[in-house]
């Protein structure tokens with residue numbers, strides 16, 4: 001079976017090369033591009049990101065990235081967001097007093113972590129829900145975080161006809177925030193799997209291996 005194809009979306013954010021290398025090591029054939037048709041056709045789309053929420057959303061909109069994400073998800077085509085690439089999937093981001101509209105794939109606000117020491121920078125464990133596939137085999141491992149903001153409250157309303165997302169939580173300085181989400185074709189991690197050693201590599205491998213099944 002050929003390697004799954006993954007587009008790493010190039011919307012001007014940083015951390016692109018390490019994301020490309022990490023997904024290649026996870027077994028995918030990777031292209032770094034902002035081309036809409038290429039991004040739509042790939043088995044998986046990875047949305048990395050470092051920097052401020054507003055700047056990332058500006059860069060994403062400049063290449064119609066929010067439309068690429070929405071159209072892929074409408075067709076059940078897998079997307080994974082990492083760090084700011086996860087944060088921009090939510091409804092709103094508030095950084096340095098600036099409120100910015102996100103992609104709105106999930107309700108919720110990205111806001112400053114309420115902890116004595118911010119940024120949350122370093123290795124941490126996560127609280128993984130039953131039924132996870134993203135964390136299969138590494139549920140008890142540590143992952144590398146570098147962020148000052150996060151989603152501290154998960155308020156998605158579901159009913160008996162919808163499959164609730166699997167939400168993984170983490171805690172820093174007494175504050176809890178969403179560390180990962182598995183929601184059908186949409187996956188996301190607040191931590192950097194590409195900076196999280198063998199455990200992070202396993203998360204990316206789990207995601208890449210799910211693409212051919214999708």
Ligand SMILES: NC(=O)CC[C@H](N)C(=O)O
Nearest residue numbers: 050051052146147148149
């Ligand atoms: N690693 C980053 O780029 C941090 C992303 C975001 N600005 C945050 O602080 O949460």
